[in-house]
Ligand code: NDP
């Protein structure tokens with residue numbers, strides 16, 4: 001018998017008003033099937049645990065457990081045959097942007113390129129517009145992308161934007177990530193400026209950068225007035241969780257904080273965040289495993305609109 005999925009509790013960060021409906025957002029790098037089987041080298045994860053026919057249900061179980069209103073995924077290489085149709089049957093509308101030259105394509109028997117996908121509850125929100133962004137660095141196009149959507153709440157009429165991205169991986173690429181982050185901020189700002197009124201923003205991503213990297217600073221100090229939602233979990237309110245991914249490769253064990261949910265500080269309040277599983281829950285072989293399908297943990301936040309935002313940026 002297989003071990004159960006780790007149980008995680010929500011930590012309430014604020015007494016939320018009942019009349020103010022929350023928007024639940026999920027950020028998750030789900031691990032591309034082609035990379036997990038063909039490139040990553042997760043030496044302590046049995047190949048059997050990566051079998052797509054079963055693993056896809058563990059990914060969907062994670063989504064269904066928390067039922068987010070908005071789901072932001074990276075490393076999606078089964079959009080057309082799995083996530084688009086299944087999520088549609090669960091009430092989500094979606095948009096997928098593949099990487100121009102996905103590393104999945106190098107893997108024998110791959111299912112096409114991986115990319116970023118954004119899903120939203122189509123009963124709750126109306127899609128006003130969507131952009132697929134290719135990130136540049138120093139005016140040169142890179143292999144990284146983002147999806148940005150403008151949504152309107154069907155009940156309250158409130159408008160906001162949400163974006164999902166996946167920055168360049170690996171050490172040695174810190175300067176490139178910094179430039180990609182700067183370019184993403186610039187492109188987001190340009191799209192926001194086309195709106196008739198100031199609208200708040202949520203940006204979910206696997207930034208492939210620890211909080212001490214340049215790109216993190218760029219987001220924290222950006223003119224968009226962003227803050228990182230998981231900082232609210234910490235005692236001092238400004239420390240990120242100690243890990244969002246934990247894996248063992250031939251090169252050794254790697255425990256790092258790479259995933260973030262940024263939000264407009266003066267536009268939303270963070271009402272609750274899903275706590276991270278403990279080291280014991282993750283287990284000695286780390287991730288992925290039979291009980292958790294990705295090497296990255298999901299991040300989930302409940303936001304509510306600040307009723308009368310004075311200045312967003
Ligand atoms: P990245 O370097 O950003 O990483 C791709 C994936 O590799 C990510 O999903 C990342 O996961 C994962 N990864 C990170 N660290 C490791 C590791 N130590 N071992 C194995 N996997 C790891 O990809 P790029 O978009 O820059 O593409 C790189 C690859 O794509 C090239 O090696 C090449 O094969 C192909 N490519 C080909 C081009 C062409 O013209 N033919 C052009 C560009 C790319 P995570 O984010 O979870 O850390």
Ligand code: CA
Nearest residue numbers: 031032035075
């Ligand atoms: Ca990966």
